[in-house]
Amino acid sequence: MTSSSYGYFDDANKEYVVTTPFTPLPWINYLGNNGFFGLISNTSGGYSFYRDAKFRRITRYRYNNVPMDSGGRYFYINDGGTVWNPGGRPVRTELDHYECRHGMGYSKFIGRKNAVEVEQTTFIPLEDTCEIHRVKVTNQGDSAKTLKLFSSLEWCLWNAEDDGANFQRNFSTGEVEVVDSTIYHKTEYRERRNHYSFFSVNAPLAGFDTDRQHFVGVYNDYSCPKAVMDSACTNSEAHGWSPVAAHQLDVELAPGESKTFVFVMGYVEVDADNKWQAPGIINKAPAADMQAKYDTEAKATAALKTLTDYWDNLLSRFTVKSGDDRLNRALNIWNQYQNMVTFNMSRSASYFESGIGRGMGFRDSNQDTIGFAHMVPSAVRERIVDLAATQQSDGSAYHQYQPLTKKGNADVGGNFNDDPMWLVLAVANYVKESGDTDFLHFVVPFEDTPEVPSTIYHHLKASFYHVVNNLGPHQLPLIGRADWNDCLNLNCFSTEPNESYQTTQRGDSKVAESLMIAGQFVLYGNEFVEIAKLLGMDVDASEAQPHIDAMVASVKQHGWDGEWFLRAYDSQSKPIGSQQNDEGKIFIESQGFCTMAGIGFDDGKAEQALDSVEKHLACEYGVMLQQPAYSDYNPLYGEITSYPPGYKENAGIFCHNNPWIVVAEAMLGRADKALSYYTRITPSFIEHLTERHKTEPYVYSQMISGQDAYIQGEAKNSWLTGTAAWNYYAATQYILGIRPEYNGLRIEPCLDKSLGDVQIVRHFRDAVYHITINQGDGTGKGIASMTIDGKPVAGDLVEYADYAGEHQIEVVLN
Ligand code: BGC
Ligand code: NOJ
Numbered sequence: 001m002t003s004s005s006y007g008y009f010d011d012a013n014k015e016y017v018v019t020t021p022f023t024p025l026p027w028i029n030y031l032g033n034n035g036f037f038g039l040i041s042n043t044s045g046g047y048s049f050y051r052d053a054k055f056r057r058i059t060r061y062r063y064n065n066v067p068m069d070s071g072g073r074y075f076y077i078n079d080g081g082t083v084w085n086p087g088g089r090p091v092r093t094e095l096d097h098y099e100c101r102h103g104m105g106y107s108k109f110i111g112r113k114n115a116v117e118v119e120q121t122t123f124i125p126l127e128d129t130c131e132i133h134r135v136k137v138t139n140q141g142d143s144a145k146t147l148k149l150f151s152s153l154e155w156c157l158w159n160a161e162d163d164g165a166n167f168q169r170n171f172s173t174g175e176v177e178v179v180d181s182t183i184y185h186k187t188e189y190r191e192r193r194n195h196y197s198f199f200s201v202n203a204p205l206a207g208f209d210t211d212r213q214h215f216v217g218v219y220n221d222y223s224c225p226k227a228v229m230d231s232a233c234t235n236s237e238a239h240g241w242s243p244v245a246a247h248q249l250d251v252e253l254a255p256g257e258s259k260t261f262v263f264v265m266g267y268v269e270v271d272a273d274n275k276w277q278a279p280g281i282i283n284k285a286p287a288a289d290m291q292a293k294y295d296t297e298a299k300a301t302a303a304l305k306t307l308t309d310y311w312d313n314l315l316s317r318f319t320v321k322s323g324d325d326r327l328n329r330a331l332n333i334w335n336q337y338q339n340m341v342t343f344n345m346s347r348s349a350s351y352f353e354s355g356i357g358r359g360m361g362f363r364d365s366n367q368d369t370i371g372f373a374h375m376v377p378s379a380v381r382e383r384i385v386d387l388a389a390t391q392q393s394d395g396s397a398y399h400q401y402q403p404l405t406k407k408g409n410a411d412v413g414g415n416f417n418d419d420p421m422w423l424v425l426a427v428a429n430y431v432k433e434s435g436d437t438d439f440l441h442f443v444v445p446f447e448d449t450p451e452v453p454s455t456i457y458h459h460l461k462a463s464f465y466h467v468v469n470n471l472g473p474h475q476l477p478l479i480g481r482a483d484w485n486d487c488l489n490l491n492c493f494s495t496e497p498n499e500s501y502q503t504t505q506r507g508d509s510k511v512a513e514s515l516m517i518a519g520q521f522v523l524y525g526n527e528f529v530e531i532a533k534l535l536g537m538d539v540d541a542s543e544a545q546p547h548i549d550a551m552v553a554s555v556k557q558h559g560w561d562g563e564w565f566l567r568a569y570d571s572q573s574k575p576i577g578s579q580q581n582d583e584g585k586i587f588i589e590s591q592g593f594c595t596m597a598g599i600g601f602d603d604g605k606a607e608q609a610l611d612s613v614e615k616h617l618a619c620e621y622g623v624m625l626q627q628p629a630y631s632d633y634n635p636l637y638g639e640i641t642s643y644p645p646g647y648k649e650n651a652g653i654f655c656h657n658n659p660w661i662v663v664a665e666a667m668l669g670r671a672d673k674a675l676s677y678y679t680r681i682t683p684s685f686i687e688h689l690t691e692r693h694k695t696e697p698y699v700y701s702q703m704i705s706g707q708d709a710y711i712q713g714e715a716k717n718s719w720l721t722g723t724a725a726w727n728y729y730a731a732t733q734y735i736l737g738i739r740p741e742y743n744g745l746r747i748e749p750c751l752d753k754s755l756g757d758v759q760i761v762r763h764f765r766d767a768v769y770h771i772t773i774n775q776g777d778g779t780g781k782g783i784a785s786m787t788i789d790g791k792p793v794a795g796d797l798v799e800y801a802d803y804a805g806e807h808q809i810e811v812v813l814n
Pocket of ligand 1: 486487502639648649
């Protein structure tokens with residue numbers, strides 16, 4: 001256990017324990033794995049949705065509010081006039097004890113006041129579309145207590161965007177039913193919806209409210225809801241306005257006595273022909289079935305155990321024991337957990353992503369799979385199919401799709417020219433992990449040619465040729481609207497404040513070129529060639545190769561600035577990321593991608609580029625995106641110059657790209673540098689910076705402000721970032737060097753001495769490898785010797801065909 005003034009890691013329980021409700025920002029957790037999801041903060045704020053945070057929002061949350069974290073599932077105690085919440089908010093009554101334990105798929109709140117303890121455990125069971133709150137109330141005193149326990153939440157009217165905007169309609173549509181201890185939210189059910197939600201409890205009610213004006217009061221708020229302060233709900237029935245769900249339970253406790261209640265907030269879909277059980281009365285059968293599965297403490301506890309067992313099992317597929325607990329904690333628990341969350345959410349819903357703007361990003365979701373394929377390969381396979389289905393036959397792709405409809409988002413469109421090549425990374429990584437080479441022959445038609453039985457392999461080929469067919473004046477890839485850097489908008493030229501940088505495109509866009517895509521094309525183009533060969537498509541492989549060779553030549557000829565790789569050519573063919581520029585002289589992305597692609601390993605350029613990164617971009621808090629920061633807005637460059645210096649893409653530490661440098665350093669064999677960059681942004685290594693960072697100390701954030709910023713080292717946009725998958729990939733596949741390949745597991749560590757000897761348990765397909773890495777006396781790069789089950793083996797590849805089952809592998813490093 002280590003700690004900061006806000007909490008500590010409890011590794012044995014795989015929890016982060018928050019010890020104050022007043023963290024620098026709300027510190028959240030994610031609930032749910034299969035369609036039904038919840039965001040929950042350390043004070044039980046947050047909201048729930050089914051599949052799509054925009055189109056199926058179940059409970060309401062107020063972004064941008066004061067105080068920040070407004071809206072949630074709140075439990076209130078009224079103990080003889082003293083009113084408090086086990087999560088410490090929204091009532092700010094000082095508690096005698098508070099803790100919030102964010103665990104794997106659940107959050108537990110323990111609040112104590114005047115000898116009453118409430119333990120609220122909130123989770124989403126693996127198999128159902130509901131959120132369970134197991135609430136245990138204990139009288140720790142020596143006299144009897146009569147308490148009032150209230151639950152409360154506020155329904156969202158389904159479409160979250162409309163819910164926050166279309167009040168002239170919304171204030172007249174809300175409808176509910178109340179039967180026994182269940183409150184049903186049936187807004188819009190009378191028209192086109194065949195789904196509703198409910199909130200129930202397994203105990204008789206002393207009262208309820210379903211109308212916000214009655215429960216909260218017009219001039220009160222959730223820190224002093226009228227019904228709670230008055231000690232009595234009003235049994236209100238909502239017609240329009242704002243439907244809520246609040247239960248009142250009167251709880252009598254003898255000294256030392258505990259009572260546990262199980263609250264279930266669920267979502268059900270109903271067969272369209274069977275919507276009503278009587279005129280105007282919704283069919284409650286599916287809700288009743290769900291409630292029956294969790295209507296006792298024992299059933300709820302068993303469901304929680306199933307969930308924690310599931311996570312224990314999932315995390316056991318790859319475990320590490322090194323000499324540094326901080327590395328173990330990151331790789332064994334939190335990084336993998338965040339990988340699951342980014343895989344599920346893409347960039348849709350967090351406390352920084354409103355859930356109404358972005359669905360599943362094409363590049364984002366492809367990259368997210370590389371941190372998750374070893375955990376649930378079947379889910380990755382399905383995700384890749386969904387992504388590929390939004391690709392066009394010319395290789396271009398919608399930039400995003402909506403999870404509910406799985407349709408490409410036409411408002412945002414495409415032309416982000418790095419998008420197609422990320423599919424190659426995702427597919428190659430998945431097939432290497434799973435051994436599922438048949439997947440390459442799996443039919444997924446392109447979006448624009450639904451009748452043609454194109455295979456996944458055809459998609460990869462289309463991605464490859466999309467780059468080949470879109471080259472600019474220097475035979476480098478055209479950037480389109482932007483490449484990985486969404487904010488390098490070289491064909492936007494916007495001077496109109498209401499235009500989106502992301503979707504505005506002017507001019508013929510046939511001039512501006514990207515060195516990031518050039519490196520990406522070489523790296524993943526090589527993967528494509530390897531796949532073609534694997535399938536015996538030798539003609540395809542030999543036709544593709546010259547395009548890769550030509551790209552390497554173009555990079556060397558037109559993409560080298562003398563000490564590092566250029567970043568781009570602008571719409572007038574002027575260099576970006578060059579000594580010739582006054583600002584933005586050097587960028588991280590092209591250094592990462594060109595070196596990861598192996599460009600410049602033969603002539604010292606790779607090493608020089610990485611030395612330049614260290615010299616010009618690295619700082620205490622991570623590696624900055626570019627330097628010097630842009631000081632003024634420049635319509636030729638777009639959004640990147642819109643940010644004040646030091647923030648976001650304008651010279652912030654954009655964590656997502658830091659692991660590219662880690663990988664490249666490991667490829668060069670510089671173990672100390674690889675580890676140093678990795679640890680600068682990895683949460684468990686920088687817990688001491690929590691006060692400065694402000695975001696959750698257990699997950700990566702997208703951005704940390706850089707050295708030009710007004711406040712340096714401050715993190716933002718926690719949780720949903722490609723950093724999670726990429727840093728996991730860099731640490732496991734390049735620092736530890738445990739790298740899946742088509743025919744086995746390559747073991748090629750680049751391990752700094754400070755990590756000591758390392759033991760790894762790696763499940764690979766159906767095999768289990770117990771790997772011991774012993775530090776040698778040399779560089780830590782690559783292996784001097786390897787034995788499998790005690791017998792010496794040449795090379796560093798564990799061939800899967802020869803070593804299925806369980807094996808002991810011992811390596812000694814160079
Ligand atoms: C942000 C990017 C983000 C993009 C997506 C930009 O404002 O800076 O990080 O990817 O918006 O909409
Ligand atoms: C965040 C976006 O989600 C991602 O797609 C993009 O690559 C980065 N920002 C960099 O701009």
